[in-house]
Amino acid sequence: MDTTVTAKKKWWAGGYSPFNVSYGKLMMWYFLLSDAFTFGALLISYGTVRFSSTSWPDPNHVFHSFPFMGDMNLPLVFVSLMTFILIMSSVTMVLAVHAGHNRDKKAVVKWLIWTIIGGAAFLGCQAWEWTHLYHNNAWWGSNPFANADGTAAMNSNFTDFFFTITGFHGLHVTSGVVLNIIILLNVLGGTYEKRGHYEMVEKVGLYWHFVDLVWVFVFTCFYLL
């Protein structure tokens, strides 16, 4: 980046990018804005339906299991682990981008691999949680959980939204992992070394952080509130 920018420079006068970014990064930002509206629409739909419901299941009762722990009551422990894994994968992504700035190929490879492992681990956790819920009769159109106030479930709103939104997020994580793998292969193949910069790592980094950020909202909406 051009670091010797003077204050007098007319950034908007044409001939160069007003934000001093490549068109690709600009597109990624606008895409994320667009995707934020997709998730926003789903989460606001969920919010309005939940707000108009008289009662709702208690997440501490719904999400209380942990793999290999049998019937032990561990409310929200497993999802905390999932969240921790995903946030750590964001940290490793930051390190990969940083290594890219330093044109340190070996470090980029290392941190990208850790990011991919983190993403895959998150997806594995989600698969386990979905399977567990499925065996407890929870699925699209089927809500076995009693409401927090003890009344029986009136409808399947809770599970409908849970599986749709976490599923949609999981789909984003999946495509993020695929993108990271493609970028990793390019790094290994020396594509970015030839190109002279690792901006593609930065771009998938943006996407990856966005997916993590969305998870924070999804997590809050379904597990905490």
Place this chain on the structure above:
Amino acid sequence: MSNEATLHGQHEVIHHGDDHHGNGHDHDHHHEQSFISKYVFSMDHKMIAKQFLITGIIWAIIGALFSVLFRLQLGYPDATFPWLESILGHWAEGGRITPQAYYALVTMHGTILVFFVLTAGLSGTFSNFLIPLQVGARDMASPFMNMLSYWFFFMASMVMMASFFVQTGPASGGWTAYPPLSALGDASIGSKIGMDLWLVSMALFVVSQLLGGLNYISTILNLRTKGMSMTKMPLTIWSFFFTAVLGVLSFPVLLSGFILLLFDRHGGTSFYLSELFVKGKVLPNEGGSAILYQHLFWFLGHPEVYIIILPAMGMVSEVLAINSRKPIFGYLAMVGSMFAIAILAFLVWAHHMFVTGLNPFLGAFFVLLTLLIAVPSAIKVFNWITTIWKGNIRFTPGSLFSIGFVSTFISGGLTGIWLGNSSIDIHLHDTYFVIAHFHIVMGVSAFFGMFAAIYHWFPKMYGRYLNQTIGFIHFWITMAGAYLIFWPMHYEGMAGMPRRYFDYSGWESFKMFTELNQFISFVVIIVFATQLLFVFNFFYSIFKGRKVTTTNPWQATTLEWTTPINPGHGNWPGEIPEVHRWPYDYSKDGKDFIPQTVPVSADESAH
């Protein structure tokens, strides 16, 4: 990376994007392209624009033909047309279209015209064609994504086209696809596989819009040539910019709505469904809200009408200024009002839902915000009128259609003020008044803007002119026809005649409109035939039209007229020209026009 050479020359951005598309632009030597890479999988913005335009024209013929078919039913409900049975088969048994076919026709007419013609065909064509040419860029930011944008649109078209031929027919619950009708396959045969294909097609369409929109935005922001500051951009570019932003932010919400709808159709969920009986059976669905879908749909649906009209506004501004030989009146007010419209577009969606069960208290806010749109719209109208006021007007087909645009935008816009009031809407909703309003203000106006643009930029697209005489015939019949068709619908609507009905002859209260409906249908057929005349003119002129002999046939100031008559890949053979002034220096200091590339001289008056 299209402006590679220019941008590198100025050493402003060290690394701007990575050329992973493999089309390393080297504009000094032209390599021969194969037929496939030049005409089919083209990455040249001008060719992609033409692909959008011609696909849009094909869709427009189909969509308009559908309206002719259902107008036959409305105008001549007792007549039979044996030829209908030969083309539609059991959908028109005995030469009269069935109610089911009627609903399929109106649904597809709406979907095709709103999305495939006036969104993809209009902004898809002219954003692609004009953005690089008018901001001074070699091509779009990402030519590859641009190509994908077209092919996603093509796939959406194919899927929608396929839905016409499935046994149960295409979607037929209206272009808005409201649940529960659209969610329950048992509710109507139009809600079976045709509805799924409709949703798949629309999802592909959203992807196409996203790819296109991201490209338009980043090209306008990043690839302006030297000197082309934002306030030196022609109003066309501003309008494409706002259009793209609206599309990028509103289509994803529609996609979310469709995802939930698909789950309701096939996943056993109840997002939109509650307490329903179908065919005498109680459905198990509980707890959903059909209103939720309407919110999600209209959060796109309303910005969508501005996605349709903003490009028309921008291009009309340009064509009017050029053909009045006067600067556009109130350039910044024009930009500001488009900005205001773009913001308000997101805040008025519920005015489509005043009587569908929306909280009336909420309605009051939406009335206020809706009526606010009248302010920027009026500013624009006054500016257009002031632009042509005392102008030295050249009456080309393009300028006539632009003036026609202003006319229909006023007459259709005024009825919008009626409908924006929730109390009047109680009486007028779902009547022909609404049909009349949105066809004039959005349908006809956007078409006029599109025609103006086609007549005006055809010489740049194909190096030939459209036939002017046919153009004049096209304009006058279309202009008169549009008012003859839609003006009477206001009266029908005020008398309470509801939309979407198959046959009005059974209602004593609407018997008085029998002849009027016949008259409307008659005019529809004439106007449709006139559009075919235009289509003939279009394709004939591509090959046989009068040749353009000068690079700047309209004596315009903008950059696209500094390119060769048939610009090659990369648009300018040499350096991209530098811009020194705004695009509206007409009749200034005794000169008829001063191109944007001419430096401002010392003794020149400020604009």
